[in-house]
Amino acid sequence: MLTRIDHIGIACFDLDVTVEFYRRTYGFTDEHFEVNEEQGVRECMLKINETGDGAASYLQLIEPIREDSAVAKWLAKNGEGVHHIAFGTDRDVAEESAFIEDEGIRVLYETPRNGSMGSRINFLHPKDCHGVLTELVQKPAPSTT
Ligand code: CMX
Ligand code: CO
Numbered sequence: 414m415l416t417r418i419d420h421i422g423i424a425c426f427d428l429d430v431t432v433e434f435y436r437r438t439y440g441f442t443d444e445h446f447e448v449n450e451e452q453g454v455r456e457c458m459l460k461i462n463e464t465g466d467g468a469a470s471y472l473q474l475i476e477p478i479r480e481d482s483a484v485a486k487w488l489a490k491n492g493e494g495v496h497h498i499a500f501g502t503d504r505d506v507a508e509e510s511a512f513i514e515d516e517g518i519r520v521l522y523e524t525p526r527n528g529s530m531g532s533r534i535n536f537l538h539p540k541d542c543h544g545v546l547t548e549l550v551q552k553p554a555p556s557t558t
Contacts, residue, residue, distance in 0.1 A: 414502065414503050414504070415500040415501065415502055415509070415549070416500075416501055416502065416503045417500070417501045418470060418498065418499070418500060418501070419471070419499040419500060419501040419532075419548075419550040419552075420458065420470070420471040420472060420473040420499045420529075420550075421471075421472055421473065421495060421497075421498055421499070422473045422475055422495070422496045422497040422498070422499060422546075422548065423472055423473065423474050423475070423493070423494065423495055423496060424475050424476075424477075424484050424487055424488050424491075424493060424494065424496040425474055425475070425476055425493050426476065426488065426493060427476065428455055428456070428457060428474055428475075428476035431474050431476075431493075432457050432459065432474060435459050435472065435474075436459075439461075439462070440462060441459045441460060441461055441462065441472070442459065442460040443457050443458075443459055444457075444458050444459065444460045444471075445457065445458040445529065445530055447529055447530070448478065449527065449528070449529070450478075451526060451527065452475075452482065452483070452484075452526075453477055453478055453479040453481070453482025453483065453484065453485065454475040454476060454477060454478060454482065454484050455475075455476045455478050456473055456474060456475045456476070456529060457473070457474045458471050458472075458473055458529055458530065459471060459472045459473075459474060473499070473529065475496065484496065496546065497536070497545070497546040497547065497548050498545055498546075498547060498548070499534075499547075499548035499549070499550050500547065500548070500549060500550065501550050501551075501552065502549055502550065502551055504551075505551060506525045506533045506534065506535055506549050506550070506551035507524065507525055507533075507535075509535075509549050509551075510525070510535045510549060513537060513549075517541070518537050518538070518541040518542065519537065519538035519540075519541050520535055520536070520537060520538075521535065521536040521537070521538060522535050522536065525551070528548070528550055530552075530553070531552075531553035532550050532551060532552055532553060533550075533551045533553075534548055534549060534550050534551070535548070535549050536548050536549070537549070
């Protein structure tokens with residue numbers, strides 16, 4: 414089951430400049446920077462100001478590191494802006510993807526790949542989701558150590 418918005422993905426030309434915009438203007442926290450070679454991006458998870466209810470939400474800023482990446486192609490065509498929405502799933506992301514695929518929606522990867530902060534991810538084709546590139550996210554199991 415999809416249980417929450419995990420993050421909203423925003424494509425930008427210059428990650429550091431864009432992170433600084435969100436920090437300065439809204440006071441959001443740049444919680445985590447990462448390079449995902451497979452996805453061809455450098456990214457930052459920005460935590461939206463907490464309300465104290467423990468339910469943090471995030472923006473994922475993504476900057477392409479390769480001309481042949483999906484994000485570079487998208488930026489060249491559209492310029493900066495909202496690139497995808499990511500939902501969290503409460504079960505195995507492979508199982509979630511298979512369930513959605515049965516509805517006739519194209520799942521982009523045969524097996525899940527690595528996302529931010531140790532998550533496992535897959536994507537649904539935007540043309541099958543009314544124009545929205547949709548990411549499915551399974552958070553890593555909480556560490557017991
Ligand atoms: N949102 C909505 N529509 C999109 C889209 C997006 N982000 N990206 C592409 N499309 C649309 C295009 O506008 C185009 O529509 P038209 O045919 O009507 O013009 C169609 O989909 C095909 O687009 P394209 O430019 O030819 O691009 P590709 O088919 O080569 O790639 C996609 C599209 C979704 C398969 C590719 O972007 C992909 O594999 N994405 C998943 C990986 C990814 O985005 N990684 C970055 C984020 C990493 C992370 O979140 O961690
Ligand atoms: Co994402």
